[in-house]
Amino acid sequence: MEVKDIVVFVEFEEYELKIIAFSAALAKVFGAEVTLMHVLHTGYDYLEVGGYGKSIEIAYERALNRARHLMDEYIREVSETYDVKFRKKLAMGHPLDEFINYTNMKKGIAILPNHHKNARLKFTSPRITHKALRKLNTNMVFVNGEFLPRIDRISISKILVPVDFSEYSKSALRFASAIAKKNGAHIHTLSVIHPPRVSPELLEDIELNYQEFVSVLEREVKNKLENLVNECIDECNIKNITSEVLEGQPPDIILELSREKFDLISMGIKGRSLSEKLLVGSVTEHVVELSNIPVAVIRSF
Numbered sequence: 001m002e003v004k005d006i007v008v009f010v011e012f013e014e015y016e017l018k019i020i021a022f023s024a025a026l027a028k029v030f031g032a033e034v035t036l037m038h039v040l041h042t043g044y045d046y047l048e049v050g051g052y053g054k055s056i057e058i059a060y061e062r063a064l065n066r067a068r069h070l071m072d073e074y075i076r077e078v079s080e081t082y083d084v085k086f087r088k089k090l091a092m093g094h095p096l097d098e099f100i101n102y103t104n105m106k107k108g109i110a111i112l113p114n115h116h117k118n119a120r121l122k123f124t125s126p127r128i129t130h131k132a133l134r135k136l137n138t139n140m141v142f143v144n145g146e147f148l149p150r151i152d153r154i155s156i157s158k159i160l161v162p163v164d165f166s167e168y169s170k171s172a173l174r175f176a177s178a179i180a181k182k183n184g185a186h187i188h189t190l191s192v193i194h195p196p197r198v199s200p201e202l203l204e205d206i207e208l209n210y211q212e213f214v215s216v217l218e219r220e221v222k223n224k225l226e227n228l229v230n231e232c233i234d235e236c237n238i239k240n241i242t243s244e245v246l247e248g249q250p251p252d253i254i255l256e257l258s259r260e261k262f263d264l265i266s267m268g269i270k271g272r273s274l275s276e277k278l279l280v281g282s283v284t285e286h287v288v289e290l291s292n293i294p295v296a297v298i299r300s301f
Helices: 016-030 051-079 094-107 124-137 167-185 200-205 210-236 250-258 281-290
Strands: 004-007 034-042 086-093 109-113 141-142 158-162 187-191 241-247 264-268 293-296
Touching: 004 016, 004 094, 016 034, 016 051, 016 109, 016 141, 016 167, 034 051, 034 094, 051 086, 051 141, 086 094, 094 109, 094 124, 124 141, 124 281, 158 167, 158 250, 167 187, 167 210, 167 241, 167 293, 187 210, 187 250, 210 241, 241 250, 250 264, 250 281, 281 293
Parallel strands: 004 034, 004 109, 034 086, 109 141, 158 187, 158 264, 187 241, 264 293
Antiparallel strands: 141 293
């Protein structure tokens, strides 16, 4: 799948320059263009209120000119490190709605800020994250710029891919593989087993204790994961890929493991594990909201 456009939501908040630099690093991998999009919020038609139309119109124009200037500054600084093509997109309306509509039309990768202290839109709030995940029809990456390195040291060289063997998580693996094929990144696949509660009576009936039950499940998952990795090696022509099976709560395990010097998490938006839901909304949202590293949420690839 070819990636042509990466659209970055720009609100001129703290750490945003590093988010744009991350977007440029991703664009460089795919040979894509980066569009910086800023939406001037309009709660209602100020141009017709109280006879102030002309002054408000001038204020809007000044705000748009200032946004163009700040975007030019971002582009100039990031371009010193990343040789990619930038575009600017300015609009008026509800910021998140306009961004969703434009990105869905472009069918590009959406880059959303994920600051823990975002002053305006608070992208880490469940409501905003939920809306973006449900309304965006494209692939997206949530980026917490606070924890990114300085702009000339940003890289995507180690990718964590949680999988549950659904088509959605396989798309996330293909996305990571596309990056690895172009820049040699290391992919680490993870499958989390979260065995359901089983009554002792049932275990007695099938002559297993709980630990034996978990061991059987773990062996089954390891075999499936090994087969998936081998398929990826053959189909995607990559070799730098490892795998791991862990037991626990999926979001907790994913977040804990991601702290081990990974640059990106690539996740599916839907799916089911062998025992229960794994990568469905609540888990994805939990990881997006709490992760310090960028999280790619992949619908299809």
